[in-house]
Structure formats: C-alpha cells, structure tokens
Amino acid sequence: MTDVIGDFVLVRSDGIPAYNFAVVVDDALMEISHVIRGEDHISNTPRQLLLYEAIGWRPPLFGHVSMVLGSDHAKLSKRHGATSVGEFRERGYLPEALANYLALIGWSPGENEEVLPLEELAKRFRIEDVGKSAGVFDPEKLAWVNRHYLKLAAPERLAELASPFLERQGWIRGRDSGFGVRDSEVLGFLARAVSIAAQSVDRLDQVPARLQFLFDYSATTAVANPTIRGEAVDSRAVIVALADELTNSGPLGDKETFRALAARVRERTGAKGKALFHPIRLALTGEQEGLELDLAVPLIEAGAQLRTSGVRAIFGAADRAAAFLAELEKPGSLA
CATH class of the missing domain: 3.40.50.620 (HUPs)
Known part of the structure; x- marks a missing residue:
C-alpha cells in the first residue's frame, strides 16, 4: 500500500x-x-x-x-464573510438559528419543513440522506432562519444578547459597572425595546439602528437635515398642534393613548394619513422611517420614566415635540 x-x-x-x-x-x-x-x-x-x-x-x-461552497461556488473561506462560530455570534445570529441552518446544507429533514428544533433535526437525520453534491452557504437563507428564531426568543433573552451591541453605542452601562443589564428596571425596558426592534431585523447587531431614535434623539440634528426641515416647514401646523396637545396630556404609555392624541391633532389640522403621521414621526423620532409610531412612542415615554444611571437619558414625547418646534422656528429655519 x-x-x-x-x-x-x-x-x-x-x-x-x-x-x-x-x-x-x-x-x-x-x-x-x-x-x-x-x-x-x-x-x-x-x-x-x-x-x-x-x-x-x-x-x-x-x-x-461534500464541501460547503460559497455563493460563487468556490470553497468557503473568509472572503465570503463570517466563517467561525465566534464571528456569527458577534454579528448577532442566535445559536439555534445557526445550528438549524447548517443542518440544511446538503440535507433536508423532509415533510416540506426546514425550521425545526435541534432535537427534531437529530431524530430525522440519516447519513444516507446527505446529498452527494456540494452544498452552497447562502447568507440570505441564514438570515431568514435567524429572523424566525428572533421572533420566537423570549424578550429577556434578547435583551441580554443585544446588550453588548447597545453598550458599544454608549447607551447602557456594562455588566462591570454595577448598573446596566443588572438593573431590573433597565432590563425590563430593554426587553421590551429589543423584542420590538428584533421583529424587523436579520441579526441582533442591527438592533441599535432600529433603536437610535430612543437614545440619540437630537432636534437640532433632525432640523439640520434639509429634507426633514423642508417637510417640517410644510407641515408646521401639525407639529404646532402636536406640541400643544402633548403639553396638556399625560405620557403616551400605550397604543391607545397615542392614537387618541393623533386623532386630536387630526381634528385640529385636518391632516390625514401620511400628512398627519409623518410630521409626527419627524418631530418625535428625528427620523424619516422606523418602527411603527404606536410602538415607538410608548417606548419613548417608557424610556423617559427610567431613573437610573445605567442607561442614557431618554427625552419624553412632550420634550421632543417642544424642542423640535423650537428648532424649526429659529431664524432662517422657516425660510
């Protein structure tokens, strides 16, 4: 031999x-x-x-x-992106999602099912059923599987897993500080916020972009954006009515109280649909798109109620509307 x-x-x-x-x-x-x-x-x-x-x-x-190939059908390597378990964790993939997806490369559990818990995948696995041709690693398919598991995960677990990404933004204090995720009040708020944001992302490292309106709101920065300023000038009546209604109302702690306030603004201005809700979005989030307002605004109000040094201060809806209107009415802004 x-x-x-x-x-x-x-x-x-x-x-x-x-x-x-x-x-x-x-x-x-x-x-x-x-x-x-x-x-x-x-x-x-x-x-x-x-x-x-x-x-x-x-x-x-x-x-x-058979070997796993990249999307270009070459041997999978670092040039195709993350290839180690640690890298996938750093990008915010859930372990059960990664395990589920990897099991699907070159094999099928049958019965027209793909998203299954690891225990069920193990029961159905037979080495004889593994394909003879090379499997292709598809990042889009992995993202789809991860989205499924993000929707199923417990809010408290998502908050814990997303905390490192929020810490890097400087929005919450780390574990070693004695505050941050160890504070039950902050953990409850983060569980609510992250679970909402996680419904519209592929990975947990994308959560900060969805929650930036909470922690990084700046009326000055928003009004300095020409597109936002232009629309706000045209919709000034809505923003004035919004600021006034918020001055005379309590916190908008749930969907119903926000919708009731929006209805009062509509009655005062006659604005409907996008002409009503987009100026409200601009004033309260400083962004042109994002979470549904009846989810985002109660989150803003809940964050404003936090009284801890473990999280960056969040301005309430009334303060935001007043600050946005004040910036809008500065000399030159209405030109």
Whole structure:
C-alpha cells in the first residue's frame, strides 16, 4: 500500500506528532465510533486505517461529505464573510438559528419543513440522506432562519444578547459597572425595546439602528437635515398642534393613548394619513422611517420614566415635540 499512499511521516523532526498519527491516537482514546468529515480528508483515511491496524485498535466507521461552497461556488473561506462560530455570534445570529441552518446544507429533514428544533433535526437525520453534491452557504437563507428564531426568543433573552451591541453605542452601562443589564428596571425596558426592534431585523447587531431614535434623539440634528426641515416647514401646523396637545396630556404609555392624541391633532389640522403621521414621526423620532409610531412612542415615554444611571437619558414625547418646534422656528429655519 505504501506504493500508493507513500511512506508518510508520523512524528516531525521537532518531536511533534503529525496530524494523521495524532488524530488516530486521539480518536481511539476517546472511543470515537464514527468519523464524519469533509471529502478533503479522503486521502487521509487509508493512512489512518493503516495506523489503527498497526497499533491494534479497532477503527471507527468513516464517512465523507461534500464541501460547503460559497455563493460563487468556490470553497468557503473568509472572503465570503463570517466563517467561525465566534464571528456569527458577534454579528448577532442566535445559536439555534445557526445550528438549524447548517443542518440544511446538503440535507433536508423532509415533510416540506426546514425550521425545526435541534432535537427534531437529530431524530430525522440519516447519513444516507446527505446529498452527494456540494452544498452552497447562502447568507440570505441564514438570515431568514435567524429572523424566525428572533421572533420566537423570549424578550429577556434578547435583551441580554443585544446588550453588548447597545453598550458599544454608549447607551447602557456594562455588566462591570454595577448598573446596566443588572438593573431590573433597565432590563425590563430593554426587553421590551429589543423584542420590538428584533421583529424587523436579520441579526441582533442591527438592533441599535432600529433603536437610535430612543437614545440619540437630537432636534437640532433632525432640523439640520434639509429634507426633514423642508417637510417640517410644510407641515408646521401639525407639529404646532402636536406640541400643544402633548403639553396638556399625560405620557403616551400605550397604543391607545397615542392614537387618541393623533386623532386630536387630526381634528385640529385636518391632516390625514401620511400628512398627519409623518410630521409626527419627524418631530418625535428625528427620523424619516422606523418602527411603527404606536410602538415607538410608548417606548419613548417608557424610556423617559427610567431613573437610573445605567442607561442614557431618554427625552419624553412632550420634550421632543417642544424642542423640535423650537428648532424649526429659529431664524432662517422657516425660510
């Protein structure tokens, strides 16, 4: 057989065992019964079988599967993006989503089902059903699976997992500070906020962009945007009515109180639909798009009620509307 596979090295000149020798000893001592690996290891298998025979150990059963390819059908590598578990975690993929998706590459659980818990996937798995052709890693499919699991995850768990991304923005204090996610009041608020934001993202690292209106609101910055300022000038009557109504109302703590306030602004101005709600969005979030207002505004009000140094101060709806109107009425803004 050496005429076919050559006289391979067992121990290098520096005394370190070579791969084929080390893996045989390691697997044998751990009593590994089955080895399933990529087809790039096919050439190693006969060498390892010789070592098992020479040492007198019973070899495991070997199986080789096709390699996973990138979207360009080349061997998956770093140039295709994240390739390690740690990188996927850093980007905000849930572990159950990643495990579920990886199980689908080159194999199907059948019954026209794809999103299944790991226990069910394990029950249905048969090595004989694994495809012979190479599977392609599809980031869009992974994102789709992750979105599914984000919608199922408990709010408290999402808040815990998203906390590092919020800490990097400087919006909450870290675990070592004694505040932040250790504060039950902050954790409850974050659980509510993150679970809402997670309904419209692919990964948890995208949550900060959806919550920027909460922590980074600036009337000055918003009105300085020519597009926002132009629309706000044209919709000044709505913003004036909004600011006035908020001055005389309590916090908009739920959908119903926000909708009731919007109805009063509509009655005062005659504005409807986008002509009503978009100026309200501009004034209260400083953004042109984002979460549904009947979700975003109660979040703003809940954040404004927080009394802790563990989270950046959040301005309430009344303060935001007043500040936005004041910026809008500064000399030159209405020109």
